[in-house]
Amino acid sequence: MIRQSIAIVYHSGYGHTGRQAEAVKAGVEQVDGVEALLLTVDKVDRHWDDLNSAQAIIFGSPTYMGAVSAPFKAFQEATSNAVLAKGYLWKDKIAAGFTTSGSRSGDKLSTLMQMVVFAAQHGMHWVGLDLPPANCSSTGSEEDMNRLGFWLGAGAQANTDEGPETAPPASDLATARYLGRRVALTTLQFVRGRRAIPFEHAIAAYD
Numbered sequence: 432m433i434r435q436s437i438a439i440v441y442h443s444g445y446g447h448t449g450r451q452a453e454a455v456k457a458g459v460e461q462v463d464g465v466e467a468l469l470l471t472v473d474k475v476d477r478h479w480d481d482l483n484s485a486q487a488i489i490f491g492s493p494t495y496m497g498a499v500s501a502p503f504k505a506f507q508e509a510t511s512n513a514v515l516a517k518g519y520l521w522k523d524k525i526a527a528g529f530t531t532s533g534s535r536s537g538d539k540l541s542t543l544m545q546m547v548v549f550a551a552q553h554g555m556h557w558v559g560l561d562l563p564p565a566n567c568s569s570t571g572s573e574e575d576m577n578r579l580g581f582w583l584g585a586g587a588q589a590n591t592d593e594g595p596e597t598a599p600p601a602s603d604l605a606t607a608r609y610l611g612r613r614v615a616l617t618t619l620q621f622v623r624g625r626r627a628i629p630f631e632h633a634i635a636a637y638d
């Protein structure tokens with residue numbers, strides 16, 4: 432059986448988003464029929480072909496000043512020449528995203544929204560989280576998956592006086608694993624669905 436490739440491209444200045452990225456990869460690997468490629472943005476130049484042939488790309492960045500980090504932004508801008516100008520090479524791939532910050536909110540939503548716009552510019556299909564509301568009632572807790580309440584992607588919070596050995600906490604890493612697994616399952620459905628109904632056929636039926 433051909434295994435579908437799912438790439439995870441991320442930047443992490445101090446290692447916290449790196450822990451989240453590893454958790455996303457572990458979630459992807461829970462699903463049969465896919466393989467995960469974990470890549471930091473500084474290595475992308477040697478891996479454009481891998482990204483172009485992947486069925487899904489999951490983006491990860493810390494939230495710095497309420498936005499993606501500068502190295503992640505540089506990667507985003509590099510795709511203009513390396514991907515878009517070469518023929519819209521990421522069109523119809525699955526996309527998703529994750530981010531870590533120091534505060535519980537920390538304006539992480541802004542980072543995820545930047546990633547959504549980026550994916551849309553590439554003609555990709557964004558996959559969010561489908562977890563129910565958590566940590567928002569008298570019976571909820573910090574141990575809940577999606578304790579920070581994001582749906583656009585996976586959010587994590589790392590205390591700024593803790594290293595990546597202990598932060599982000601287990602609940603945020605479980606949320607990241609969940610996202611990885613969901614993206615892998617969605618990718619398989621999408622790839623097999625596209626095989627059953629090729630795009631040209633769908634357009635003809637619409638006409």
Ligand SMILES: Cc1cc2nc3c(=O)[nH]c(=O)nc-3n(C[C@H](O)[C@H](O)[C@H](O)COP(=O)(O)O)c2cc1C
Binds near residue numbers: 442449493494532589
């Ligand atoms: C330049 C800079 C800007 C930051 N801006 C934010 C921010 O806007 N919101 C926030 O909650 N934390 C902010 N932080 C804290 C980081 O998001 C936090 O330390 C995170 O865990 C870093 O992830 P990393 O280890 O993957 O780099 C900032 C940190 C730095 C270095």
